[in-house]
Amino acid sequence: MKSRPQTDPYLVDSTSILPAPVNFRQKLKYLGPGFILSASVVGSGELIATTSLGAKAGFVTLWVILVSCLVKIVLQLEFGRQSIIRGVSAMNLMNELPGPRFGKRRVSWGAWSWLVLWLFKPLQLGGIIGGVAIILHIAFPGLSVAAWTIITALVIISVMLFGYYGVIEKISLVFMGLFTVFTLLALFMVQNTGFAVTWPDIAGGLSFKLPKATVGFALAAFGLTGVGGDEILSYNYWCIEKGYARFTGPKEESEDWRARARGWIRVMYMDAFLSMIVYTIVTSAFFLLGASILYQRGEVPEGYQMIETISRIYTDSVGPAAKNIFLLGSFIVLFSTLFAALAIRTRVFSDLFGVLKWIDFNNLKTRMRTIRILAVVFPVLWTIAFLVIKLPVLMVTIGGIATFVMLIIVVIAGIHFRFGPGEKVLPPGKYYKIALVVSCVAIVLVGVYGVLKLF
Helix, strand or coil: CCCCCCCCCCCCCHHHCCCCCCCHHHHHCCCCHHHHHHHHHCCHHHHHHHHHHHHHHHHHHHHHHHHHHHHCHHHHHHHHHHHHHHCCCHHHHHCCCCCCEECCCCEEHHHHHHHHHCCCHHHHHHHHHHHHHHHHHHHCCCCCHHHHHHHHHHHHHHHHCCCCHHHHHHHHHHHHHHHHHHHHHHHHHHCCCCCCCCHHHHHHHCCCCCCHHHHHHHHHHHHHCCCCHHHHHHHHHHHHHHCHHHHHCCCCCCHHHHHHHHHHHHHHHHHHHHHHHHHHHHHHHHHHHHHHHHHHHCCCCCHHHHHHHHCHHHHHHHCHHHHHHHHHHHHHHHHHHHHHHHHHHHHHHHHHHHHCCCCCCCCHHHHHHHHHHHHHHHHHHHHHHHHHHCCHHHHHHHHHHHHHHHHHHHHHHHHHHHHCCCCCCCCCCHHHHHHHHHHHHHHHHHHHHHHHHHC
């Protein structure tokens, strides 16, 4: 393992230019940002919020999960395009949004709002770190939940101190493969029980109904499942750190540059769509398991009993002996989210501190030092949040609602990047633009519909 990265991925110059691969097999070597995104996406949203929604509403809200996974990807692609064409980090992009600016540095409302909303995120991640601790306590009851929470925080800190992009990508790929296998196995096995999922169940889930009692769960699930506002924004950093921007090189008025940019954008598209397929399948599987087993039992996961309740998804589908399989699978799901979430939060806040001129984000040494400090600070905050509140489902749900608000801000940013007055470099085709508009409208409509149903 290298102790230091050889190059600064955020330094885009002509020394790292590389033509984009042209065939499928060559492109596979340059996939990776989507692996990290999947490791982050398939976690609290799927294991906690999605199964809670299924347990609360039954199959009727399946459409919320599918829409959530499918409509957001175009916004993710827009942030990926910006990273390749311009090589600009996400917080600097948010600082370009038109509207009010605050503080001595005249920082955009977009960047400030991200800082304010992420004050709620320790609740969400605290719920996840608590979930990991509960799993470990069930498997190894010799230590208390509080002790396992502290141990989990120390482990995630230790891993992240060496969390360069290559390390994060490889670990995320392993996590993605493992949780996909575990979840699909459980869904397959449930078909041989009295909780089997039928085609009429699925048809009912596509009726676009939203019972009032499920609105809070549905909005949280919509914010958390698929790519949320923070994951869409994080894709920008992972594309830059993978090297897409460096390989493209600084913007030039030349056909060579345009060809490279188009080529790396196509690689990014492939990366994003493959990851979308993975997290859509896994998310849908979690929901169907929750709706088929927990809803019929009338059980909604809550408090310290969350893991025991959700474990019935596995024990009822595979049998009592599957409890250890569930514990291992749920540990992988939640730990992968902690891992990927910490990795991106250290980068986003370092970037935000750079926008606020608190640090020099463009200085590699300063940036890495800030990332390491934050890699310690954030898990400590998550641990404190869980040990004080001790309600992981509620904590994750509150974080999910904050994530949905972030998603609305990302919608505004995506529309501005694509249709605003700024210079348009390598504009995409009309179908991309139509898909972007449809995505943004769908997100807003779901939000408005949810608020109307709530009140």
